[in-house]
Amino acid sequence: MKISDARVVVSSPGRNYVTLVIETGDGVIGVGDATLNGRELAVAAYLRDHVCPLLIDRDARRITDTWEYLYRGAYWRRGPVTMTAIAAVDMALWDIVGKSAGLPVHQLLGGAVRDGVMVYGHASGTDLDALEADFSAHVDQGYLAVRAQCAIPGLDSTYGVSKSGAYEPAGGSRPAQDVWDTGLYLDFAPKMMARIRDSFGDRVHLLHDVHHRLSPIEAARLGRSLEPYRMFWMEDPTPAEDQSAFKIIREATTTPIAVGEVFNSIWDCQELITNRWIDYIRTSVTHAGGITHLRRIFSLAELYGVRTGSHGPSDLSPIAFAAALHLDLTVPNFGIQEHMNHPAGAEQVFDTSAEFRDGYFHPGDEPGLGVTFDEEAAARFPYNRKYLPVNRRLDGSVHDW
Ligand code: KDG
């Protein structure tokens, strides 16, 4: 089972994706997602120039050893580029081993402990009426959990709200500029959640993403003001690298806290988990070192009563979503999985066996990850440089996006 080829494909079927394809001498093909939104080519070059040459002739079955070799062996550890590259190798190797064993990856991980993976969808609106309509559409589609984001009156742009339909923050050959005002947001957020609870009652799980924008004491105030609406979670209330900030939030409110989409390793979330300052850990399979490393993070979280809530935006490819579903099926401390629809063109490039029914996803029982990557179709969608927005306060200074 020696690796005979490893190649990187950058394509843009509706948005940019970086895909690693690994082939073994006996003809088994594995695929991994290496997409880092707005910095795609950095990971592509890291893989192409530094990692792929090292993979040739390695035994594809030695997944953990390959992980250690690429992590410890590089000396320069962690960071989004390195960990995304390692993640893509890891996913592709799990895919290969599953295919050669004739087993879906969740069977290799110890087998399913649940019948399906509860996911949350994204509802948003340019005003409260539009948010309510989109929320209602998600409930009609069967979602049991929905994230709510609404344009803040008085601001020209708001995170998570698109003026033109589907959520896609990356755009433009230069970063777009968003605007931010903490006071307007803190006054409006409870009204948004009140509207949802008034219209839909308490049965749907309600989530909200603050997207790293508050100070600890502002986040504490938000958490308290949302308590009557029984949130499933408030996500990323403050910039996550300041881990002790969460002690302040935690001590002030019973609104559950979810953090981690920008983390890349178990070390990034160690303090948050071991101090029980959060309720959900949101590291993703692509940005936190693949299935092998995410499984370790989730196991650490299990020890401290923290549940999982993997990041699953449309800027991770369907390969990443499938890998996350396989892992989600097997972890006892699973909480919820984020789901967003991929752009229409992605279906031509990624054929996935994952299925949604009654609020739950299942990755299917095909050997490996269950995603077929069509390289010829990918070639029809060349890379298209795009940036995430930057965010500025009303006085023009830069704020966290
Ligand atoms: O690339 C950035 C997006 O993945 C991020 O903004 C999405 O916050 C996000 C979420 O919770 O899905």
Ligand code: MG
């Ligand atoms: Mg988020």
